[in-house]
Amino acid sequence: MMNMLAIFGLGTPEIIAILVIVFLLFGAKKLPEFARGLGKSLGEFKKAKSEFEEELLKTEKETMSDASASKTEVRPSPELSQPIDVEVEKTADSKPEDK
Template identity: 40%
Template structure:
């Protein structure tokens, strides 16, 4: 949804009529702070998902790498058991 200059001016005019000229700067500050907090929250959630994905990928890679190691270990352990 893109707002053109006309739409923005209409919104500002309605806000001016509803809240008055003294409240508009305060309203603008509050809106700006709310938008920043929302963006921080979205960023935090995104970072958490990315960390979780990295952990999952790391576990999958670790499992894939451990398969060949187990295949090598089995004959060695069997040999050691046969000696002992």
């Protein structure tokens, strides 16, 4: 947080001045209510985030299990498993290969 405040050029005196102004504007009674509301909203955000992550993991597991269940064994056809004889003609331009 201090790095972010340093970006804006705020030092310790400026932060203290801002906090005093906020305290004077909202008063001692409103600040605890504000903090409580902020805490509840952060809690709800974390809860929604964890539910979303759980749903993603659940969907991913279902997708993986569906993919593994739908896999079938692929066997080559007998025609393709036999070697094919190919004759290569040598031309005058071809050079002998070095091994």
